[in-house]
Amino acid sequence: MDAESFEIARLTEESGLSNTIAALQFAFWGALTGYSSATDYEQFLCRAARSGQLPEVLVARRGTTFVGSVNLLASEMTIRPALSPWMAQLFVPGNERSQGVGNALIDAAVASAAKLGYQRLYLYTSGTLPGYYASRHWRPIEELEYLGKTRVIMVYDLA
Template identity: 30%
Template structure:
């Protein structure tokens, strides 16, 4: 298995599957959400040199996982500009540290974009994977009827 990290912009054929993954995982939190609306939203992420963008993990022609760098994910925090989100790994590939690799690629790329601070939200109130990768919990809140930990990481070269 040779996992390659690339951009959704280079592989738009994966939008339908990625939209289905995202809808199945998080669609219940989006009012009037549908697979089609998720597909439409993913069109905004077809960038390689500016936010928002999606980094994919692919194994040949198989979509393995994804991570997003995006703007202002949580409306209750308008001052928190850049967010990491949408970390998802194909169930067939879980347990192989791909999510960690996706996060680390996103951090590295954010630095290249001159982003020095990223935020994220996770339902793992102890920080889970992100705590292991050096992210720090800022607070816990109930957002859209879900308890989440809001985390941050200062990015340095």
């Protein structure tokens, strides 16, 4: 397999990846995952793996190697409960970045939300990332303080 080839599929309990994803993402984001520990976050991932709707976790793998994931959530930002669904926790390990994994995961999340019948998909981000998402056709709709930092809420129109 060349460096670019990977596949994206919904997280399943059988994959055995919940622990890996929880450990990596919780180490990177901590409470921004929405959970107080990697164990609690892993339990969420296991529930998502059993879910037929949202939440949904999409996982990129190269063979059996985890190369990234993204979550689709019914709600993400507690101060904007009317917005739904959300793309969250887009994560690609450092050694796998710049190989198209993140872009492919975004495309898969957009396709999944559209397949579920949603008209829009939301995310929040900060720093230099709004520019990255804007280049992928996301539009900023609000800038606000959330969890101690300036965040940008962005929307992707699915219809």
